[in-house]
Amino acid sequence: MAKIGRAKAESTLIIILIIVLTIFLFFELFMPSTLQIIVEEESTYLKQIHIYNLTDAVIIAVSSLLLGFLIFYMSFKSEVKPSTAINLPPDKLLKFFKGLERKIVEVLIKEGEINQAELAEKTKIPKSSLSRILVDLEWRGVVFRYNKGMSKMVKLGFKK
Known part of the structure; x- marks a missing residue:
């Protein structure tokens, strides 16, 4: 019975991690760092360019790898089932x-x-x-x- 409870807790933790990583990855992909360029000659104007810096790239790569591994692990993990066999003389x-x-x-x-x-x-x-x-x-x-x-x-x- 303890194995079933442990397996359920492990599955719940993995699902929570998948959800958190998915949200984190979504925000990282759709909200890149902003670079502001101000040019002054005759008139001043502000230009904003959205780029991914090295930190963003590392976060996206690590999140993607963890997310892929967790989904792979969940899809191939076997369920723990109580034994129905009788082991008595x-x-x-x-x-x-x-x-x-x-x-x-x-x-x-x-x-x-x-x-x-x-x-x-x-x-x-x-x-x-x-x-x-x-x-x-x-x-x-x-x-x-x-x-x-x-x-x-x-x-x-x-x-x-």
């Missing part, structure tokens, strides 16, 4: 289940991998009820179901 796993779910998990511990129809026969659970329970167990990461030919195979989803 089978005997300790059983204490988390009651009723029909416990029956299913017990059979899967004994058999390892089993056809869903055979699982219905061994547990004496109707196929429709079994299917709903397996969907719930699959969503919770306890079991893994996949198609094998015309039938569905079921196995425990925890790492051994």
